[in-house]
Amino acid sequence: VRTSLTRERIEFLTEDYRRGFIKHCGLEAVRVKRGLFESHVLIGTHHRTQDNFIHAGLMATMADHTAGYAAFTMVSEEFRILTIEFKINFLKPAFGDALRCRSRVMSKGRQIIVATSKLYDMRKDHETRVAEAIITLMAVPGEKIAGA
Amino acid sequence: VRTSLTRERIEFLTEDYRRGFIKHCGLEAVRVKRGLFESHVLIGTHHRTQDNFIHAGLMATMADHTAGYAAFTMVSEEFRILTIEFKINFLKPAFGDALRCRSRVMSKGRQIIVATSKLYDMRKDHETRVAEAIITLMAVPGEKIAGA
Amino acid sequence: VRTSLTRERIEFLTEDYRRGFIKHCGLEAVRVKRGLFESHVLIGTHHRTQDNFIHAGLMATMADHTAGYAAFTMVSEEFRILTIEFKINFLKPAFGDALRCRSRVMSKGRQIIVATSKLYDMRKDHETRVAEAIITLMAVPGEKIAGA
């Protein structure tokens, strides 16, 4: 049976989401369900390009990291999630005040998990999808990756 | 004929490389030739994951941005470069003290430019390739993208 | 305004879909709407691998070609569609009696069109999604590609 996530697991993932590089980028978890993870970032000038667009690298970071946490919602606590690869298409320029990312697990095998991430640019009065990614992840028992 | 880059163009691209999000991430240009761009970043704790690896998002940012500047070396000054999409494979965990990225233009059409980026993890006594990306870019006349 | 397709255009695209390599592979168009294209193939032993699975190459061909025709439904008749690149994930082994592909245009710029293709393996009593692709296409005026 598909059990739903415990409150403790949701709180853990919400906190664990924003550490290291992700904290440096200002990303925050905003919604956590089994197979789904959403995140948000308020855009500042340090997120932009020389032409004032939101940088593709920030969007890629958000697409990858949020997909990883969507995968975390599908595995038990002793597993870590590694990104094998991802691909992201930039559909139109992003220049708004905030970004939102919605990641969903599309397929879960014993080890390989495939997720999609959709990124939305939040402008004054509406939001529009600006990027779409497919991310291939791998669930690995924690003792196999002792950390660096 | 394939002219080489002027010293002014090299200086411009080297400075222009590190603005906004790229400055926030600490990336620096280190080598510029026609069709080739190399960058470098010293790794701090704000670049790492909760497991102390270098974050995939930083590597993706470096792969994308450096490829974009490799493309810049192939077009005249009135063009801007947009990323259409990219794909990146993470070949092994990265946990060293610095990253290096080497981007090369593989194919240049009238509008579409395809580049590859190779990322190297610089550890105590050696370096090892940790990621490889293919990036599809588009050269657009500057007046068509007025900025945000 | 978004006009719907004429009956003539639908008939043309349905016929044009299955020529050359696509005819050799046995693919057929089964549904055509603005922004949407569906195709079908009955699987024979000449579509399989040495292990009797449906070959990934057939699925990639179907994902690419059907996405191209989904793009055709969005442009006027003088345009041709070229594939710039695509990426496909194989979610589970396919071994059924037929494949179905549903391609949708996700984003249409002036030149660049991005589509997704979902592939379904049709087994005795049910069907299951076996692959998902993102395809980047380019609309080019027909006179610019005179053919080979």
Added chain:
Amino acid sequence: VRTSLTRERIEFLTEDYRRGFIKHCGLEAVRVKRGLFESHVLIGTHHRTQDNFIHAGLMATMADHTAGYAAFTMVSEEFRILTIEFKINFLKPAFGDALRCRSRVMSKGRQIIVATSKLYDMRKDHETRVAEAIITLMAVPGEKIAGA
């Protein structure tokens, strides 16, 4: 130590390469070394598009299948190779009389193998690279995939 392949293994892989869909497409193995696999196909009208170019689907099939056999050269005989995903860029139109594909293993982990495939269009008096792919593969013990 890296042992080289036995003559028997090379003969087996050369024969095994062209079965089912690959035979239907006319692809042939032409060179086999540890970590490297090359293939070839003579182009007929049944490989082309409605515009007389070589079909992207044939190139994708060749890129995927040849990469899979490059991976086969790196594992022992009880393993099978599955494609997890691939991405291919089409660098210029292909319209020649034959295609050649060179696939190399770029990275080999315990389970995950990453390879690249380069495709060359063989025209009257020269050849030119027309596509480049990255392929993510998985080595799986044969008894785990009993076939369909």
